[in-house]
Amino acid sequence: MVDVVIVGAGPIGLFLALLLRRQGVSVTIVETRDGPVFDPRAAVIWPRTAEVLAASGLKGAFDAVAGRLSGVELQVRGARRGALTLGRLDGPEPKPWIIEQHHTEAVLRKALDVEVLDRHTLVSLEQQADRVVAHVVGPAGPTTLEAKWLIGCDGSRSAVRKQLGIDFEGRAHAGLECLQVNAACTWREPPREGFCRFDLTAGATLLSMPLPTGGYRFVSFRRVTTEPLTQPTLEDAEAQLSSVAHEPLKLELVGPTWLTRARFQDRVAARLRQHRVLLCGDAAAVWAPIGGRGMNVGLLAAHNLAWKLAAVVRAEAPEALLDSYDTELRGVMTRIIATLPLNRMEYPSSAFGVRLLDLALLTAMKQTKIPAPIERLLSLYDVAPGGGAWIPWRLPREGERLPDAELSDGRRVHGLVDAGRWTLLGVGCPASAAEGVSTREVPLHDKDGRAWVTRKPRLVLVRPDGIIESVTTSANRAQLRPVFRPALASESRPR
Numbered sequence: 001m002v003d004v005v006i007v008g009a010g011p012i013g014l015f016l017a018l019l020l021r022r023q024g025v026s027v028t029i030v031e032t033r034d035g036p037v038f039d040p041r042a043a044v045i046w047p048r049t050a051e052v053l054a055a056s057g058l059k060g061a062f063d064a065v066a067g068r069l070s071g072v073e074l075q076v077r078g079a080r081r082g083a084l085t086l087g088r089l090d091g092p093e094p095k096p097w098i099i100e101q102h103h104t105e106a107v108l109r110k111a112l113d114v115e116v117l118d119r120h121t122l123v124s125l126e127q128q129a130d131r132v133v134a135h136v137v138g139p140a141g142p143t144t145l146e147a148k149w150l151i152g153c154d155g156s157r158s159a160v161r162k163q164l165g166i167d168f169e170g171r172a173h174a175g176l177e178c179l180q181v182n183a184a185c186t187w188r189e190p191p192r193e194g195f196c197r198f199d200l201t202a203g204a205t206l207l208s209m210p211l212p213t214g215g216y217r218f219v220s221f222r223r224v225t226t227e228p229l230t231q232p233t234l235e236d237a238e239a240q241l242s243s244v245a246h247e248p249l250k251l252e253l254v255g256p257t258w259l260t261r262a263r264f265q266d267r268v269a270a271r272l273r274q275h276r277v278l279l280c281g282d283a284a285a286v287w288a289p290i291g292g293r294g295m296n297v298g299l300l301a302a303h304n305l306a307w308k309l310a311a312v313v314r315a316e317a318p319e320a321l322l323d324s325y326d327t328e329l330r331g332v333m334t335r336i337i338a339t340l341p342l343n344r345m346e347y348p349s350s351a352f353g354v355r356l357l358d359l360a361l362l363t364a365m366k367q368t369k370i371p372a373p374i375e376r377l378l379s380l381y382d383v384a385p386g387g388g389a390w391i392p393w394r395l396p397r398e399g400e401r402l403p404d405a406e407l408s409d410g411r412r413v414h415g416l417v418d419a420g421r422w423t424l425l426g427v428g429c430p431a432s433a434a435e436g437v438s439t440r441e442v443p444l445h446d447k448d449g450r451a452w453v454t455r456k457p458r459l460v461l462v463r464p465d466g467i468i469e470s471v472t473t474s475a476n477r478a479q480l481r482p483v484f485r486p487a488l489a490s491e492s493r494p495r
């Protein structure tokens with residue numbers, strides 16, 4: 001019997017498997033397909049996801065294939081409004097990575113130290129008191145796999161979710177359609193190197209993202225009413241893109257071929273855990289790709305789940321810890337779906353809405369850098385259990401991402417935190433060693449003399465996924481102990 005069976009070797013199943021293996025958990029991963037996919041869907045990895053992947057030891061592998069997004073250009077009804085640069089964030093990966101999903105999957109597959117059982121399809125499962133029995137059909141016929149835990153990373157039509165009878169709550173995202181194409185293009189004035197362009201017009205938007213392999217990923221959302229969904233020809237794509245850009249665009253398809261039109265569902269599974277089975281990635285939630293966050297949030301969900309599951313497998317934490325995965329992620333996913341229509345760079349506006357946006361851009365485009373709140377929103381730094389709207393002058397709180405900073409002693413905060421382990425930071429105060437925890441003493445101020453996480457000396461306990469668990473005084477240190485000390489794990493407070 002293995003510790004964990006993962007169903008589905010898409011990006012989320014692969015990353016979860018990799019993180020669990022790093023924690024010494026035994027994993028079997030089954031995949032219906034016959035080898036890696038060549039489906040380029042997600043094209044960007046946002047800074048929070050990028051820093052998580054980099055901290056998981058994958059920076060070199062991603063650097064070899066990913067480009068960097070340096071900024072954005074904006075055009076409204078064909079008129080150029082200017083360009084804004086990215087890169088002011090505090091983290092180690094302040095610029096988004098441009099990389100298509102099949103390359104992401106290839107990097108993750110290569111880094112994994114267990115073989116994926118391709119051409120193996122989960123058909124049913126049974127839960128017993130101490131194990132899950134998975135019935136799988138492979139090239140040699142039906143077989144069973146036994147595991148302490150089973151994770152459904154098998155996409156939006158998840159067989160695991162259906163086996164559990166868990167509702168996929170939500171609805172079709174009405175009135176929105178997306179056309180995507182990978183193509184080289186003849187422009188009147190091409191976007192600057194490393195910049196993506198947003199075009200806005202009444203009822204439609206266009207995002208043109210430069211691909212590191214050449215050409216662009218064009219993503220065009222438009223409002224639809226009752227028209228049937230049909231797959232586009234190259235001429236259809238040229239017509240739609242040209243009408244949004246207000247210039248005649250000539251396209252030439254580049255590989256991998258991606259010419260598609262899609263409509264979307266916004267749905268979240270009613271629960272992410274049922275006894276010994278959990279859901280992750282698209283099996284847990286899907287939404288329209290406004291902001292390009294589906295795969296990114298799925299990878300962050302795997303990051304949230306991996307350390308908790310590893311701690312439970314090692315009997316260092318009670319099973320109830322896994323319920324916090326459900327609460328935290330369902331909260332994040334529901335917030336994302338609720339805020340999709342606020343992204344007016346991609347979500348189509350009416351003619352009046354475009355005029356209003358254009359007025360707002362007149363002020364914003366006087367800057368050279370993208371406004372900090374927008375860059376923060378794009379970064380996914382606030383896709384955290386306690387994340388909400390970012391307020392620049394407020395220091396981070398419990399449940400939020402530990403910020404990165406160059407400290408007054410020249411060290412960087414994220415360089416001091418061990419991925420996959422608890423870290424206790426004595427910020428401006430001593431932090432005596434604790435069992436199973438990396439302990440560091442760090443200055444209260446960054447290199448510019450500003451408080452970076454707390455204004456007064458405090459102990460800051462950081463979870464293995466880089467989220468602040470608690471901030472407390474040295475005098476209250478005892479309150480921290482049950483949360484993270486393996487020996488006292490059974491006393492853990494409900495999370």
Ligand SMILES: Cc1cc2nc3c(=O)[nH]c(=O)nc-3n(C[C@H](O)[C@H](O)[C@H](O)COP(=O)(O)OP(=O)(O)OC[C@H]3O[C@@H](n4cnc5c(N)ncnc54)[C@H](O)[C@@H]3O)c2cc1C
Binds near residue numbers: 007013281
């Ligand atoms: C048109 C489109 C555009 C998108 N654009 C973006 C974007 O720009 N940015 C972004 O972040 N996200 C984007 N997404 C979302 C992103 O592609 C998904 O969130 C991501 O693929 C989810 O990964 P996953 O591993 O959960 O699921 P999947 O990628 O669907 O992988 C699931 C795997 O499970 C396997 N499987 C299924 N059933 C079984 C079974 N019974 N037994 C064994 N294996 C099984 C499947 O073969 C598959 O390989 C887009 C999606 C679409 C459709």
